[in-house]
Amino acid sequence: MTMTHAIRIERTGGPEVLQWQDVNLSDPGPGEVRVRHGAIGVNFIDVYHRTGLYPLQLPAGIGLEAAGTVEAVGDGVDHLKPGDRVAYCNGPTGAYAQARVMPARVLVKLPDDIAFDTAAAMMLKGLTAQFLLRRTRKLQAGDVALFHAAAGGVGLIAGQWARALGVKLIGTAGSDEKCQLALKNGYAHCINYRTEDLVSRVKELTDDKGVAVVYDSVGRDTWERSLACLQPFGLMVSFGNASGPVPPVTLTDLAAKGSLYVTRPTLMTHIADRATLEQMAQELFDMVRSGQVKPLIGQRFALRDAAQAHAALEARATTGSIVLLP
Incomplete structure (x- = not known):
């Protein structure tokens, strides 16, 4: 010993x-x-x-x-x-x-x-990006998705990986500097959530359609806005709780917002x-x-x-x- x-x-x-x-x-x-x-x-x-x-x-x-x-x-x-x-x-x-x-x-x-x-x-961040982009929903070239915390460890790997797949990722970050970093790492757009309205900006970037998938590791602070960014039949992927646990999910709300899907996967x-x-x-x-x-x-x-x-x-x-x- x-x-x-x-x-x-x-x-x-x-x-x-x-x-x-x-x-x-x-x-x-x-x-x-x-x-x-x-x-x-x-x-x-x-x-x-x-x-x-x-x-x-x-x-x-x-x-x-x-x-x-x-x-x-x-x-x-x-x-x-x-x-x-x-x-x-x-x-x-x-x-x-x-x-x-x-x-x-x-x-x-x-x-x-x-x-x-x-x-x-x-390892943890890269394999997380892998299961999010390749297993939770296997994204294809031309898909549009929203990824919170784009300048974080998982977010930067996901941005590069999505670019290689031909997927258009819209990121979020808390400063213009972090947004610039996200853009350099594969994101098509990045929203500064401190100075821009997330939902209206996503709708603007998608011609009011919304995104097919939201990847959210922030949790409580972004939950409702994330749901509002989804197009009908969109998938909400909650994979973290950086701001705290998300509130209880009401199934009728998912129906009213467009027959949405929700998943809470883990690596x-x-x-x-x-x-x-x-x-x-x-x-x-x-x-x-x-x-x-x-x-x-x-x-x-x-x-x-x-x-x-x-x-x-x-x-x-x-x-x-x-x-x-x-």
């Missing part, structure tokens, strides 16, 4: 509950591997775990996404060996660590030409099957290696400064992805 360092929480709350601690690192057991992290991704789901919106059994590690090198493998692990470069984004929680022991089944091999920090910036459901995880990851890697998707790392923090990263993320003061360096 060796000693390492990790960020852990003993109670829920603000960024201050993230504690830098010494932890014991055991040898991997059956079906497990020990991974030495090269970079760790920060995602809004980490905030949900920290605040208790998505409860964890405390005390607990935190973080779902990282990339690194396999140091040791346990019995029964035949698809990985020491020295393999790997990445993951599907838990269990505990990625905010210099090294950890974890189930081998959640790891995918990382191509040699994708750096650890790039992988940590793109974890999509990648629960290992064969599907491998297929989705390969498609993401192919997009990155082709140059059609270039993940943007907007901020880097030392692992021990994870609280600062969370504070910046919650203040919506970030662009692209946040990476922690062990």
Whole structure:
């Protein structure tokens, strides 16, 4: 058993509950591997775990996404060996660590030409973009959709991916600077929600038709306006709660607004099957290696400064992805 360092929480709350601690690192057991992290991704789901919106059994590690090198493998692990470069984004929680022991089944091999920090910036966000654009509704060239938080980590990858598919994405962001960043990353239009009326601007951009799909990770603050942007038979994809949980859905409202569809998908459901995880990851890697998707790392923090990263993320003061360096 060796000693390492990790960020852990003993109670829920603000960024201050993230504690830098010494932890014991055991040898991997059956079906497990020990991974030495090269970079760790920060995602809004980490905030949900920290605040208790998505409860964890405390005390607990935190973080779902990282990339690194396999140091040791346990019995029964035949698809990985020491020295393999790997990445993951599907838990269990505990990625905010210099090294950890974890189930081998959640790891995918990382191509040699994708750096650890790039992988940590793109696994959860890139696979989220993949299931949104390619699985929740398989968008086709010419489709028009609305994507909130266009300058965030998922949003920037989605914009580039949509451009490669020939899909017209309308983005939203909270400043002109963030809108310009979104436009540089594949968006056909970007609406500054602080200075423009979202619904009227979407209707203007779509000749009053509305969009086929809304992708909304903001939640409570955008819910009603998102529904108002949809065309008849449109699909509302709620995949996050950055501003808080959405209000209860009244089915008669969906009927009155045009026979709308609503779904609340999660990445974890999509990648629960290992064969599907491998297929989705390969498609993401192919997009990155082709140059059609270039993940943007907007901020880097030392692992021990994870609280600062969370504070910046919650203040919506970030662009692209946040990476922690062990």
